[in-house]
Amino acid sequence: MDFQPTDLQRSVADLADRLLRDAAGEGRSIAALDSAQWYDAALHRQFADSGLYGIGVPEALGGSGLGMREACSVLERIGAHGGRVPFLSNVVLAAMPLARFGRSARQSDVARRIASGSLCATATLDEPAMETPFGLATTAVRSGDGFLLSGIKTSVAAGMMADFVLVPARMEDGESGLFLVDVMSSGVACELQVSADGSPEALMTLDAVPVAGDMVLGDEAERASVLDWIVQRARVAVAACQLGAAQRALGITAEWVNQREQFGRSLASSPMVALRAADVYIAIEALRLTMWHAADLLAADIPAADEASNAKYWASEVGSLTAATTHLLQGGIGVVMESELPWLTLRQRHLEFQFGAARQQLAEMGARLAAA
Numbered sequence: 001m002d003f004q005p006t007d008l009q010r011s012v013a014d015l016a017d018r019l020l021r022d023a024a025g026e027g028r029s030i031a032a033l034d035s036a037q038w039y040d041a042a043l044h045r046q047f048a049d050s051g052l053y054g055i056g057v058p059e060a061l062g063g064s065g066l067g068m069r070e071a072c073s074v075l076e077r078i079g080a081h082g083g084r085v086p087f088l089s090n091v092v093l094a095a096m097p098l099a100r101f102g103r104s105a106r107q108s109d110v111a112r113r114i115a116s117g118s119l120c121a122t123a124t125l126d127e128p129a130m131e132t133p134f135g136l137a138t139t140a141v142r143s144g145d146g147f148l149l150s151g152i153k154t155s156v157a158a159g160m161m162a163d164f165v166l167v168p169a170r171m172e173d174g175e176s177g178l179f180l181v182d183v184m185s186s187g188v189a190c191e192l193q194v195s196a197d198g199s200p201e202a203l204m205t206l207d208a209v210p211v212a213g214d215m216v217l218g219d220e221a222e223r224a225s226v227l228d229w230i231v232q233r234a235r236v237a238v239a240a241c242q243l244g245a246a247q248r249a250l251g252i253t254a255e256w257v258n259q260r261e262q263f264g265r266s267l268a269s270s271p272m273v274a275l276r277a278a279d280v281y282i283a284i285e286a287l288r289l290t291m292w293h294a295a296d297l298l299a300a301d302i303p304a305a306d307e308a309s310n311a312k313y314w315a316s317e318v319g320s321l322t323a324a325t326t327h328l329l330q331g332g333i334g335v336v337m338e339s340e341l342p343w344l345t346l347r348q349r350h351l352e353f354q355f356g357a358a359r360q361q362l363a364e365m366g367a368r369l370a371a372a
Contacts, residue, residue: 003292005073008066012055013073019046020081038200039161040084047085048117056096057115061108063095068233068299071096072240072291079244082347084199086120089158092237094121094166097178097217097230104214107180110164123166123178123230124153124204125355132364133168133231133355138206140169140177147171147216149179149187149209155354159202160192166217167206168227178226180215181206197346232294232304234355235312239291242315242351246284246322249344253277253326273329280318280325287314306365313361319352 005013023043047053055071057063064070071091078087091114098111098121113119125133138151149169156165167179181188187209193201218226254277257267267273291314294307323345327335335342356364 003289003296006069009070009073012052012066012070013077015050016047016052016074016077016083017081019043019050019052020077020083023081023083038084038198039086039158043083044085045117047087048115051115052087053090053095053117054115056091057099057111061099061112061115063099063111063115068096068236068295072236072295075237075240076244079241079246079347079351080248081244082197082343086122086158086161088234088237088241089122089162090114090120092233093123093125093157093230094164096233097123097166097226098180100229101178101217101222101226103217103219106212106214107217110180119163120158120161121164121166122156122158122162123168123234124156124159125168125231125234126153126155128152128154132360134176134227136168136170136176138167138169140171140179140211142172143210146210146212147177147179149181149206149211151206153202153204153206155193155195156190156202156204157199157354159190159204160200162202165204166230171223175224176227177223178217178230179211180217181209181211185209185211195350197343197350199350228303228305231355232308233298235308235315235361236291236294236298236304238351238354239287239311239315240295242319242348243284243287243291245344245348245351246280246287246318249322249326249341249348250277250280250284252341252344253329256330267329276325276329280322283314283318283321287311287318290314306368309356309361309365312356313358313365316352316358316361319348323348 023040051064054063055066059065095111095114098107102108114121127137140147140149149167162183165181167181168176171177187207189205191203193203195201257273260267290311294304294311297304297307
């Protein structure tokens with residue numbers, strides 16, 4: 001397979017790269033780890049005005065009609081630069097599912113407003129003590145023409161700034177459904193959770209939240225598969241972010257060991273240094289291959305549960321390996337918060353566990369293999 005980027009992918013990646021470079025470095029302070037205002041409002045507006053939030057939204061709804069390949073190209077640059085924008089949540093977790101499974105005018109209106117940047121949306125894919133995204137404790141009980149949702153969702157990306165959230169819940173027939181919920185609805189409560197890289201997430205409590213019948217994604221035949229569809233894309237999106245962060249961390253380290261001298265020799269001339277860096281490079285290439293393979297399948301709307309889990313497995317493994325090796329090779333400078341590497345490490349640590357760590361991916365792939 002040829003996973004070389006297309007001209008269109010290069011164009012959107014270059015656009016994102018220019019915007020992110022202009023904003024790079026802002027927020028690199030200890031205060032950023034505790035701030036509820038972590039997102040960069042100016043950069044958020046630039047992403048909206050440039051049409052980047054319209055990736056995955058059809059042209060009829062004000063988007064560009066692009067897909068997973070282009071989204072991953074942008075996410076790779078966000079991972080490298082640490083862009084403080086809700087691109088993953090807006091585009092992959094919300095706009096794409098709404099574009100694919102939206103069946104009402106209200107759902108289409110939310111997708112249109114995401115593309116314009118006039119609102120923010122996300123999805124709630126994790127619950128406390130949840131082993132997989134499919135073991136749902138959140139329930140949806142039918143009430144008249146709609147439903148009442150009850151449950152607790154944790155680590156909701158961009159949850160503190162979201163206007164709408166996509167909530168997976170277990171319906172009375174035992175199947176899962178995906179519900180579009182206005183966060184201003186009665187019964188919704190959000191509490192700030194600060195992740196490893198300082199990004200604000202939300203602990204969201206749903207207490208008999210009323211949801212109209214036209215806010216359920218997909219038709220009767222599709223509803224059971226919607227959650228799996230969004231989880232696959234979420235995992236590949238995180239893998240794309242991790243790829244960008246890992247490449248950047250290795251690049252910084254390579255520059256450092258080539259410039260740094262000990263006993264009159266460059267650190268890069270040491271076989272041990274070269275071998276440790278080579279291990280990271282090989283792991284990054286494994287992540288690149290698995291991520292783009294999964295993204296390519298998803299872009300063609302081909303189910304890719306194992307491929308997405310494989311990509312997320314490598315994203316988790318690369319995150320820990322890159323962080324350990326780059327700090328080892330750079331020594332004390334790697335923990336100076338005025339430098340870039342510590343922030344990359346915090347970002348990679350967050351991405352390592354988001355939507356399932358390495359062990360969970362292996363367990364899910366094993367369960368699917370056993371059931372086949």
